[in-house]
Amino acid sequence: MAQQNITIKVNGTDQAAEIEQRLLLVHFIRENLALTGTHIGCDTTHCGACTLILDGKAVKSCTVFAVQADGKEVLTIEGMTTNGELHPLQEGFMEEHGLQCGFCTPGMIMSSYALLQENKNPTEAEIRWGISGNLCRCTGYVNIVKAVQYAAQKA
Amino acid sequence: MRQIDAALHVRGESQYVDDVPPPEGLLQAAVFGSPLAHGRINSLDLTAARQVEGVLAVLTAADIPGENQIGPIIADEAMLADGEVHYIGQPVAIVVASSRRIARQGVAAITLDCSPLPVIVDPKEAFGRNEIIGVPRTIARGDVDAAWADCDLVLEGSCDLGGQEHVYLETQRSRAIPLEGGRLRIHASTQSPYAGQRMIARILGVPFNRIEIDVQRLGGAFGGKEDQATQWACVAALSAWHTGRPVEIVLSRAEDMRMTGKRHPYRSDFKIGLSAEGRILAYQVAHYQNAGAGADLSPAVLERTLLHSTGSYAIPNVRLFGVSCRTNLPPNTAFRGFGGPQGMFVMECAIARAAEAMGKPVAEIQRLNLLGAGDHFPYGQPTGSDYARTTWDQAARSYDLPAIESRIAEHNATHFETKRGVAVMPVCFGISFTTTYMNQASALLHVYSDGSVGLSTGGVEMGQGLHTNLAGIAASALGIAATRIRVESTNTTRIANMSPSAASSTTLLNGNAVLLAANQILDRLKSLAAAELDLPGPADVSIADEQVLVGGEPAGLSWTELVGRAFKARTGLSAHGFYATPEIHYDKATEQGSPFAYHVYGAAIIEVTLDCLRGTYTIDSVKITHDLGRSLNERVDLGQIEGGLAQGLGWVSLEDLQYGPDGRLLSPALATYKVPDAHFMPDDIQTNFIPIADDTNAASNPGPYGSKAVGEPPLMYGIGLFFALRRAMRAFRPDLDLPFVSPLTPERVLMALYPEGHVAFPPIASAVEAAHER
Ligand code: FES
Ligand code: FES
Numbered sequence: 001m002a003q004q005n006i007t008i009k010v011n012g013t014d015q016a017a018e019i020e021q022r023l024l025l026v027h028f029i030r031e032n033l034a035l036t037g038t039h040i041g042c043d044t045t046h047c048g049a050c051t052l053i054l055d056g057k058a059v060k061s062c063t064v065f066a067v068q069a070d071g072k073e074v075l076t077i078e079g080m081t082t083n084g085e086l087h088p089l090q091e092g093f094m095e096e097h098g099l100q101c102g103f104c105t106p107g108m109i110m111s112s113y114a115l116l117q118e119n120k121n122p123t124e125a126e127i128r129w130g131i132s133g134n135l136c137r138c139t140g141y142v143n144i145v146k147a148v149q150y151a152a153q154k155a
Numbered sequence: 156m157r158q159i160d161a162a163l164h165v166r167g168e169s170q171y172v173d174d175v176p177p178p179e180g181l182l183q184a185a186v187f188g189s190p191l192a193h194g195r196i197n198s199l200d201l202t203a204a205r206q207v208e209g210v211l212a213v214l215t216a217a218d219i220p221g222e223n224q225i226g227p228i229i230a231d232e233a234m235l236a237d238g239e240v241h242y243i244g245q246p247v248a249i250v251v252a253s254s255r256r257i258a259r260q261g262v263a264a265i266t267l268d269c270s271p272l273p274v275i276v277d278p279k280e281a282f283g284r285n286e287i288i289g290v291p292r293t294i295a296r297g298d299v300d301a302a303w304a305d306c307d308l309v310l311e312g313s314c315d316l317g318g319q320e321h322v323y324l325e326t327q328r329s330r331a332i333p334l335e336g337g338r339l340r341i342h343a344s345t346q347s348p349y350a351g352q353r354m355i356a357r358i359l360g361v362p363f364n365r366i367e368i369d370v371q372r373l374g375g376a377f378g379g380k381e382d383q384a385t386q387w388a389c390v391a392a393l394s395a396w397h398t399g400r401p402v403e404i405v406l407s408r409a410e411d412m413r414m415t416g417k418r419h420p421y422r423s424d425f426k427i428g429l430s431a432e433g434r435i436l437a438y439q440v441a442h443y444q445n446a447g448a449g450a451d452l453s454p455a456v457l458e459r460t461l462l463h464s465t466g467s468y469a470i471p472n473v474r475l476f477g478v479s480c481r482t483n484l485p486p487n488t489a490f491r492g493f494g495g496p497q498g499m500f501v502m503e504c505a506i507a508r509a510a511e512a513m514g515k516p517v518a519e520i521q522r523l524n525l526l527g528a529g530d531h532f533p534y535g536q537p538t539g540s541d542y543a544r545t546t547w548d549q550a551a552r553s554y555d556l557p558a559i560e561s562r563i564a565e566h567n568a569t570h571f572e573t574k575r576g577v578a579v580m581p582v583c584f585g586i587s588f589t590t591t592y593m594n595q596a597s598a599l600l601h602v603y604s605d606g607s608v609g610l611s612t613g614g615v616e617m618g619q620g621l622h623t624n625l626a627g628i629a630a631s632a633l634g635i636a637a638t639r640i641r642v643e644s645t646n647t648t649r650i651a652n653m654s655p656s657a658a659s660s661t662t663l664l665n666g667n668a669v670l671l672a673a674n675q676i677l678d679r680l681k682s683l684a685a686a687e688l689d690l691p692g693p694a695d696v697s698i699a700d701e702q703v704l705v706g707g708e709p710a711g712l713s714w715t716e717l718v719g720r721a722f723k724a725r726t727g728l729s730a731h732g733f734y735a736t737p738e739i740h741y742d743k744a745t746e747q748g749s750p751f752a753y754h755v756y757g758a759a760i761i762e763v764t765l766d767c768l769r770g771t772y773t774i775d776s777v778k779i780t781h782d783l784g785r786s787l788n789e790r791v792d793l794g795q796i797e798g799g800l801a802q803g804l805g806w807v808s809l810e811d812l813q814y815g816p817d818g819r820l821l822s823p824a825l826a827t828y829k830v831p832d833a834h835f836m837p838d839d840i841q842t843n844f845i846p847i848a849d850d851t852n853a854a855s856n857p858g859p860y861g862s863k864a865v866g867e868p869p870l871m872y873g874i875g876l877f878f879a880l881r882r883a884m885r886a887f888r889p890d891l892d893l894p895f896v897s898p899l900t901p902e903r904v905l906m907a908l909y910p911e912g913h914v915a916f917p918p919i920a921s922a923v924e925a926a927h928e929r
Contacts (some may be wrong), residue, residue: 038166039560042326043409046825049324068669076166090165094157097790100798101618102164103324103374109165124838132834135825137322138618140797141833142840153315 006070010035011079021067021125026050026057028066029076037077037106041135048134051107052076058114077106082112088151089113092137098147100138112148121152156637156788159623160372160616171326172342173405181330182211184394185258187248187265188414188519189240191275192483192818194269196238196247203264204250209257212397213265214249217738220396221360225389227350227382229289229450234358234389240269241448241661243415243818246386251402274818278443278480279422286481288446294461294746296533297472302437306428307717309437310512314425314504314895316497316833316910318445319418319490319806322830323617324413324636325374327384330403331391338351340367345384346376346615347655352647354385355392363647366392370645377802378489380617381655383454384416412823417812418490419456420445421497427505433520438470442477444494449486453479456487458589460494462534462750466502467531467543467581468521483818489657491802492870495584500807500874503580504895507878511885518556518579519877522547526583534716534749542756542782545845547581549675550758550780555844559762566764568887574765575775576883580875581758584868585751586659587739591655593811594752596664596735600629600672601729604722606715608633613653614665619866620791624662625669627787628859632673634698637712659864662787663752666736666859672732675763677760683721684712736857747787753856755863757781759800759872765883770905772880774804776839779872783844784863796842796869803873805831810881884908 007016010033029052030037041049043062050062053075080087089109092098099105108131115122115130119138122130127148128141136144163169186402187204189508200215216223216237226232236247250261269818303309339359345351348368355366368388373380387404394402406414420441428437442460457477464475475498506524510517526543550556556579559825561859562577588594601609612631616622622642630637643649654664660851678714681693684703688710690696695706721728741748762775777800807827813821856863880899885891888908896903 034176036170039325041173041326042825044408044824044826047324047408054753077165081166086165093165094161097158097161097794099158099161099164099323100620100794101373101375102160102169103171103618104168105164128833128836128838132832135322135324135830135832137324137802137830138379138798139794140799140801140831140840141836142797145833153849 006067008069009073011076017137019066021065023066024062025064025066025069025086026061029061035076035078038076039103041103046135047103049107051134052111053110053114054118058111077109080109084122088154089147091141091154092147092150096143096146098139098143104134108136108144112151113150116152116155120155156623156627158620158640158791159312159626164657165220165653167610170371171325172330172344173403173675175342178332178401179676180400182251182253182257182394182398182402184249184251184390184402185255185262186246186390187250187262188244189236189247190243190267191240191269192243192274193272193892194240194271194541197268197270199248199441200266200826202246204261207257207261207264210250210261211253212251212394213261214251214397214514215247216838218397219358219393221358224357224372225354225454225549226384226450228454232449232451238427242483244485245448246390246414249390249394251544255405259366264362272328274483274816276482276484276816276818278420278445278482281480281482281656282443282478285898288450288479291476291478292461292746294475294533295473296766299437299439299472299474303428306436307431308509308513309426309428310508311396311424311426312504312508312895314423314501316421316423316500316897318420318487318812319810320828321377321379321417321490322379322414323373323379326406326408327380327387327415328405329388330401331395332401333395333399337361338365339395340366340369341388341392342369343384343388344373344697345370346373346381346617346657347384348615348645348647349653350382351385351388352638353641355389357800358389358393359396368647370615373615376617377491378493378657379415381489381657383488395498403648409824412828413820415487416451416486416488418806419453419487419494419497420489423501425501425505427509429509433515433523435470435524436506437472438465438706439474440464440476442497442501444477444479445482445484445487446479447482447484447486449487450479451486451718453487453783455590456489456494458690460498462585462589463498465496465533466499466755467526468502469526471523473533475533475789480584484814491799492867493658495867496806496874499871500897503874503878507881521579521581525581533749536749536751538754542845543581543913546756546780546782547579549845550579550760553780554760554778554841556760559570559760565686568886572766572768574767574883574886575762576881576886577760577762578757578878578882579760580872582756582868582871584755584871585757586663586864587736587750587752588654588658588660589741589750591739591741591750594660594664594739595654596668596734597650597671598668598732599649599729600669600732602676602718604719605763606639606718608640609643610640610669611646612650612665612668612898613645613650614661615645617656619661619795620788620855621656621661621665623791624787625666627668628669628867631860632670633677635701659866659868662862663858663864664736667857668732670732671734672730675730675732676728679726680717680813683724683726684717687712687720696763736854755782755868757868757872759875761879762874763879765880765884767887767908770901770908772901772904774837774876776837777872779842781842781844783862784858784867785847785861787862792865793842795865797840800840800872801831803870804876807874807877807898809835809899809917811898869904880904
């Protein structure tokens with residue numbers, strides 16, 4: 001199978017690798033880089049568990065080839081802390097109990113991050129639309145919305 | 156107290172089975188599932204699969220050294236199909252390879268030659284052909300046959316309730332690691348480590364003590380990993396056994412949806428008789444449970460259906476019949492509520508039908524018939540509580556139900572294209588495993604000499620907040636900070652013979668076991684403290700805020716000092732606690748007993764707005780009054796209520812499992828199977844609780860520190876959406892006799908509103924005129 005050399009800046013560090021062209025970005029992140037905070041929930045772009053930030057935009061990495069990220073910047077959940085300090089969104093999900101099993105949490109945080117980049121002061125309806133591509137089967141979303149509001153207020 | 160794993164979750168550092176760094180030489184397994192829903196296997200061709208480069212082993216039933224059997228209640232479920240296949244996706248062969256992709260290539264290269272046999276997907280058809288599992292059950296009270304004559308109104312009807320896919324966000328997975336001496340350690344995503352251990356031992360033909368199951372956490376489960384996780388733990392274990400290498404299996408979402416069982420679809424027939432004022436005098440129901448191809452937990456689920464078939468109502472004469480019907484779907488299984496929701500749903504359908512026929516508000520009939528403190532359930536257990544009425548009345552009062560009613564009447568009188576509806580959904584849910592012996596649990600508590608604590612129980616953390624609760628219980632009991640307590644993984648070498656984490660009883664059982672263990676340590680430490688402080692005995696000694704107190708005053712001895720001294724004084728700092736729920740029993744021969752430690756009650760008011768031209772709808776609000784007892788952690792409990800509610804709402808509205816006549820699931824992906832997202836859920840969800848001082852239900856509650864179970868009951872609030880929608884639909888089409896078919900997807904709503912097709916017809920024209928005239 002065709003191989004290709006790629007370099008992706010992941011959480012601020014250049015990662016060069018020779019990979020198979022069909023390798024999905026989520027597998028590159030999880031398996032090649034051992035960044036397992038990005039989860040896989042559906043494989044088909046419906047659950048959002050695999051959401052990460054690619055050149056500033058939230059993408060579902062289960063349907064992006066790693067080669068499509070070549071030369072670009074990726075931010076994953078592991079890159080959200082700075083010098084050990086939690087991002088306001090991470091704090092919000094903790095403080096507002098916006099998590100139960102935690103499986104959706106990294107993807108939720110990354111989608112919310114993209115939302116807040118575009119809209120610093122979203123209304124509740126905008127938050128609900130903004131994260132409606134991410135499924136959570138545990139919480140009923142009440143506290144997830146609160147967590148995003150917490151972060152918006154804090155930022 | 157925060158959720159104990161929150162800091163790990165938000166950093167992406169919490170490890171699920173396949174997040175743990177892979178051991179050297181880890182192989183991947185994939186499963187070949189039956190392409191036919193029913194057939195006789197003529198031949199299985201594995202040659203091509205074996206030739207795929209990177210495939211190390213292809214295993215079939217013939218490779219199972221022990222017994223090819225994993226049925227948890229009835230031995231009717233082969234781990235790998237042998238001779239016949241009974242549902243699409245039924246595991247037939249395992250391919251073990253160097254990567255998951257190669258394993259799947261191997262699976263694709265397998266061919267199965269099969270002669271088709273007749274396929275049944277409908278439970279009533281199965282019943283007609285005597286395809287039943289276990290024995291039909293009947294709970295009766297009073298004399299239902301005689302009672303019909305006394306009724307002013309007798310009505311019959313039938314319901315068709317859909318199943319529900321769990322959609323735990325983490326699909327089924329397991330990793331098996333061979334250890335010395337032929338032992339295996341399996342890291343599994345299971346609610347039932349002991350079931351995994353038992354079944355792996357069975358298929359391998361080894362004693363239980365050769366198999367270690369370890370569970371750190373689950374990415375959701377909801378019942379779907381109670382016994383259905385066992386299959387995948389067995390796949391990993393058998394593969395590791397044969398290859399001598401670590402083997403992992405992770406199902407794709409499509410595999411998971413196709414191969415695993417779900418909430419049972421039910422078809423039910425009811426007959427209800429009432430007095431003119433609306434008192435229910437007699438109720439009879441027959442539940443035909445779609446069990447799928449194997450028993451799995453179906454008989455136990457059916458039992459809970461029957462035990463909940465009269466919902467929150469007191470009915471003097473009842474006959475509740477249920478039967479598990481064998482069809483060619485994957486074996487259906489536990490799902491939050493465990494059969495209770497179906498029983499209660501059908502009862503509500505009967506009441507709705509009666510109210511509609513009598514021209515009375517549904518809520519009036521519901522309220523009139525609610526259980527009181529002196530009433531008995533049909534299985535003989537007294538309610539001992541007035542909570543059905545207390546919760547209903549508090550909901551109606553605190554959320555001003557009359558005002559909601561008049562707002563809705565006003566809207567419906569002035570709008571044509573949209574109609575609004577409201578329903579009240581009372582919940583009464585029995586707490587305990589109905590199989591009495593399962594109500595037992597153990598805890599193992601270590602206090603290390605530095606004062607930190609390691610706590611193991613048989614309970615599994617699956618997002619429900621168990622570990623947070625357990626740490627809180629241990630911390631309160633020992634008088635120390637919760638941060639000192641590490642709740643360890645759930646492991647069969649530390650805790651033997653554990654019950655599954657299910658039946659809303661995990662905190663009750665394991666929390667009490669923790670208390671029993673903690674109290675042993677506490678007694679030893681107090682005696683030691685008394686000796687150290689030259690007191691005559693430990694009676695006045697207590698520990699709080701990490702300090703030893705004597706007569707409530709600090710004695711200048713800290714927790715860490717005390718523990719250090721205890722260690723040097725050769726005091727045992729480990730303890731094992733064992734708990735069994737007292738006083739519960741059930742006699743299946745008479746179908747009478749007291750199977751539940753207590754019942755949890757509540758009521759929810761659900762409002763919906765229906766777009767009558769499109770069939771789409773918006774849930775405006777859900778307002779709940781819930782009986783929480785003395786909450787161990789209100790945030791955790793509220794999260795359970797909101798999450799359970801979301802699943803209940805989804806079950807009756809969006810979540811549509813469609814099967815073809817050939818037994819094929821037509822909605823096998825999240826593209827076609829919709830679950831509630833943040834936008835679907837109402838902005839307005841309110842919850843209030845019954846004041847603890849009024850707790851008439853407290854005496855019988857064995858929950859740690861007076862806490863009550865909260866895992867399952869809130870799911871059933873969601874059922875109210877069905878009836879709120881029905882009301883809105885009837886406001887638009889009062890002329891129609893609407894069927895009781897769930898889920899009410901927008902598509903189904905639209906078809907029901909326009910049975911004549913989409914041409915304009917008089918009712919609409921006149922309604923438009925009427926609306927315009929106002
Ligand atoms: S795994 Fe990518 S969206 Fe679900
Ligand atoms: S917390 Fe479990 S899926 Fe969201």
